[in-house]
Amino acid sequence: MRTRPLSALRKAIARPAAPAASLKPRTRTGAALAGVLVIGMAGSLAMHQAPLPAAASGGTCSPTITTTPFGTTIEPYTGKPAQVFQYTLTNCTGMQVKILNYGGIVQSIAVPDRHGHAADVVLGFQTLNEYVSQDSPPPPAPGGPYFGETIGRYGNRIAKGTFTLDGNTYTLPINNNGNSLHGGFVGFGNHVWAPTVVQGNGTVGVQLKLVSPDGDDGANVGCSCTGYPGTLTMFVTYTLDSSSQLRIHYTATVAGKATVLNPTNHSYFNLAGESSGDVYAQKVMINADSYTPTDKTQIPTGVIAPVKGTPFDFTTPQTIGSRINESDPQLLIGQGYDHNWVLNRAGLQTGQLGLAARAWDPASGRELTVWTTEPGVQFYSGNFLTGSIVGISGHTYRQSAGYTFETQHYPDSPNHPNFPSTVLRPGQQFDSTTIFRFSTF
Numbered sequence: 291m292r293t294r295p296l297s298a299l300r301k302a303i304a305r306p307a308a309p310a311a312s313l314k315p316r317t318r319t320g321a322a323l324a325g326v327l328v329i330g331m332a333g334s335l336a337m338h339q340a341p342l343p344a345a346a347s348g349g350t351c352s353p354t355i356t357t358t359p360f361g362t363t364i365e366p367y368t369g370k371p372a373q374v375f376q377y378t379l380t381n382c383t384g385m386q387v388k389i390l391n392y393g394g395i396v397q398s399i400a401v402p403d404r405h406g407h408a409a410d411v412v413l414g415f416q417t418l419n420e421y422v423s424q425d426s427p428p429p430p431a432p433g434g435p436y437f438g439e440t441i442g443r444y445g446n447r448i449a450k451g452t453f454t455l456d457g458n459t460y461t462l463p464i465n466n467n468g469n470s471l472h473g474g475f476v477g478f479g480n481h482v483w484a485p486t487v488v489q490g491n492g493t494v495g496v497q498l499k500l501v502s503p504d505g506d507d508g509a510n511v512g513c514s515c516t517g518y519p520g521t522l523t524m525f526v527t528y529t530l531d532s533s534s535q536l537r538i539h540y541t542a543t544v545a546g547k548a549t550v551l552n553p554t555n556h557s558y559f560n561l562a563g564e565s566s567g568d569v570y571a572q573k574v575m576i577n578a579d580s581y582t583p584t585d586k587t588q589i590p591t592g593v594i595a596p597v598k599g600t601p602f603d604f605t606t607p608q609t610i611g612s613r614i615n616e617s618d619p620q621l622l623i624g625q626g627y628d629h630n631w632v633l634n635r636a637g638l639q640t641g642q643l644g645l646a647a648r649a650w651d652p653a654s655g656r657e658l659t660v661w662t663t664e665p666g667v668q669f670y671s672g673n674f675l676t677g678s679i680v681g682i683s684g685h686t687y688r689q690s691a692g693y694t695f696e697t698q699h700y701p702d703s704p705n706h707p708n709f710p711s712t713v714l715r716p717g718q719q720f721d722s723t724t725i726f727r728f729s730t731f
């Protein structure tokens with residue numbers, strides 16, 4: 291396990307911040323916060339206040355950000371080399387996050403345990419070359435793990451890589467068992483995004499911009515398919531505050547034609563540390579009474595099924611491993627958990643943050659709370675990690691080395707009129723926020 295004493299992180303805090311190119315973080319503040327009833331780890335009911343407004347904490351210490359060159363790679367849109375940077379966000383409680391403008395990737399999140407010892411709690415790679423060649427390489431390479439990536443245009447699967455919108459049929463790269471997964475051959479995760487450092491209101495962060503052209507992931511990636519319609523201008527902004535909240539804010543507009551959009555972040559968490567082995571003893575709660583079962587190719591059947599009485603019931607905290615090997619047909623399809631949960635959002639407006647999930651590591655005392663404006667979350671227990679990948683600290687990742695909470699609209703929504711819509715039209719503004727908050731117990 292990679293651990294660092296808190297003193298090392300405190301030293302890092304003293305480093306000067308990079309000059310701020312913009313003082314205005316693109317984040318939402320307290321307006322959308324709500325008190326929500328959740329069930330605590332011990333199973334007792336407790337009133338849990340939703341994420342803290344950044345300005346409400348921090349005292350005299352302010353988070354810092356540093357910028358480090360991380361190498362160059364060929365940008366697929368231009369075919370030319372582009373510079374990649376690593377942004378290191380450090381707050382005053384010993385949390386440190388590293389973001390890359392390649393793929394909008396969260397490379398590492400170091401957080402203290404209950405004794406103040408920090409460990410990196412997300413799976414990642416050490417070098418740019420590994421991200422380029424292994425994270426989500428285009429065919430003929432096998433599908434990658436998508437560690438930490440910003441996924442798009444469409445998070446998770448679109449059945450047979452086709453959908454119709456406004457009377458037009460669109461076709462997408464087939465890259466997963468007859469379906470299109472996570473945007474196609476290139477997606478958002480293999481592009482070099484334009485970065486801007488953002489600071490203010492007790493937060494530091496980086497805003498990343500990508501312009502995805504009309505027909506993206508079609509002919510421009512060698513696919514004999516139409517690709518996604520419309521020119522999409524996409525921003526993702528990562529900010530860290532002194533309440534140990536990593537906030538991810540997505541905004542987008544489309545020009546020319548309507549499109550479908552379902553971005554998410556694909557970080558794999560392991561609260562015991564990214565090199566600590568399997569996560570089966572960690573506990574998870576998902577704030578969902580139902581989920582969307584799939585066919586054998588992992589496309590939702592369209593049914594919204596209750597979780598009660600199944601291994602998918604995480605309404606009270608359960609260890610990940612306690613039911614994962616049951617013979618439930620859905621667990622067999624996913625080779626573990628790899629499903630979309632339909633979040634309980636009664637009483638919440640569209641765009642309001644609601645509790646999605648929580649996770650606890652009993653050994654280290656680290657706790658993660660996930661808030662989102664999205665209606666669903668893909669809880670994926672790292673089932674397809676086969677031991678072929680060596681991670682950021684030299685440890686080989688095997689099955690269930692980490693788990694994702696991919697906040698999202700439901701998979702294959704463009705082909706399911708009964709699911710919340712993922713259509714974005716010219717003149718509309720896409721706006722979505724997810725918060726990963728770390729604490730100890």
Ligand code: GAL
Nearest residue numbers: 434435436446628668670674
């Ligand atoms: C998940 C998806 C899994 C797998 C993984 C990446 O979002 O649901 O089936 O493809 O990404 O390996």
